[in-house]
Amino acid sequence: MAFTAKDVQALREMTGVGMMDCKKALTASDGDMDKAVEFLREKGLAASQKKAGRIAAEGMAYAAVIDGVGVAVEVNAETDFVGKNEKFVDFVKGVANVVAKENPSDLDDLLAKPYGNGRTVLEEQQEMVLVIGENIKVRRFARCTEGVHVPYVHAGGKIGVLVNMEVSAGLENNAEVLNAGKDAAMQIAALNPRFLDKSQVDQATLDEEKKIMLVQMENDPKMASKPEKVKEGIVNGKLGKFYKENCLLQQEFVKDNSVNVEQYVTSVAKAAGGTAVIKSFVRFEKGEGIEKKQENFAEEIAKQLGK
Template sequence: MAAITAKDVQTLREKTGVGMMECKKALVASDGDMDKAVEYLREKGLAASIKKGDRIAAEGAAYAAVIDGVGVVVEVNAETDFVGKNEKFVGFVHGVAAVVAKENPADLDALLAAPYGNGRTVQEEQQEMVLVIGENIKVRRFARFDKNVSVAYVHAGGKIGVLVNLETDLPAEKVEAIGKDVAMQIAALNPRFWDKSQVDQATLDEEKKIMLVQMENDPKMAAKPEKVREGIVVGKMRKFYEENCLLQQDFVKDGSMNVEAYIAAAAKEAGGSVKFVDAVRFEKGEGIEKKQENFAEEIAKLQK
């Protein structure tokens, strides 16, 4: 019998989306032959959706929650927006979040290998969802905060999931509204940085370079003394921070203050201190190239 390697098992897993143990059994039963192993899994009904694994899954849901004091945000993808609202799919998404909270997986592979809670792993439950729902479904990413106080926010039924982490001396229920306001700001404006201190030198240099070139190309600006132009750049950089850094952005609910000032004022009113620590924003399908359908072209082909 041919030796079965971990790489062989991984390759079969990637081809079929079936769990590691089932892939190993299939390879053993097929004497290491990859094609026969795929056929074996299909016959068992485990890889009936093998072709679905190649289809683009860019819909689905982003979901955030606080579970037993642990903040979790996950993204699980499906092929259509319709499935993203399916009760079974939503239940799976919530189940994945619960696993992240309980098991604290180190990475996506560890999450997929973790127990789902019903005798199957997350990977096997994902495959079950593919078979039941009939679309390619993939757990894509997750994040987890187990320190401080976390506040979760889900926008537009799962289009965006935001998890905000706050350091505070107040009970969680007293900072819920503050965290929700900050999360909504993040969902709406998607800032590039949380604070101006996080803006790296390369970004600053690039922004300054663009501003100087713009002034050189403007005859009125180009005629101004260099010191004046440098002062204008400083003012423009302040505007850059206000547009791109969360804590320096105008607070959307009250434009008279920025987000940092809002947090401080709201904390004082609640009788304690609150400090923004970190946040995660997942938007479903972000960065995934979606297939563009030309329905007029498809109809024309059918009529030929």
């Protein structure tokens, strides 16, 4: 019995197995869908379907410059142990290479791109699930082609940072300027600024901060009786502190708190005979925003023992 591309897609959706393996299964089963599913189960391939629903909040965040393209990716796994697995790390780096080479438009497009070994990224991801035995998911990526890129990976993949800089001619490979970019990347990893520059703070965020500050003053007996104009002045003064805490360029440089990050980068470039400006940054922290499953180890053991 013949089969179509739609049959291959249907089998893929049913089992979570890669396209090529689904084709093999349908060929071996003469197009019979039930037999094809049984074929995949016998081969141990359909097991990836069960793993696909499990929470993956560990893994690795990674940043690199590949053929002049700045790339940051996050790939998740279920346990921290897998994040150190050599095959998993190679897969993460392979995904970064695909991002650099193929310029995907979004995550779905990335998963459909060729991984470089005859499989797509999605099929290679499913292969990793089968080989490693955990749910593995490519979660997000960033790609930058303009300017100079400085990557930094913290704690073996807990945080990946990519800093993009605009530098004057001749400073593209200057060691001191690149080191300044790395210093900024390390500060981003440590302090997690919400914005690049104070000019990027949206009005809704400012309004919320002002509201919180005014409520705090209302709850302070010493401040509550002050005129509204005085309170507004105090609030505007406190916003300066907000910028210093939340905006990278206005943050005090951690290695020298007499200057902020913007001043530090500017001074390094000036000493090198040119200019440098941080234009953007990406910070991926593995598992950020993913609700982790809370396990009760004693209860789990009791269940296994049938108690």
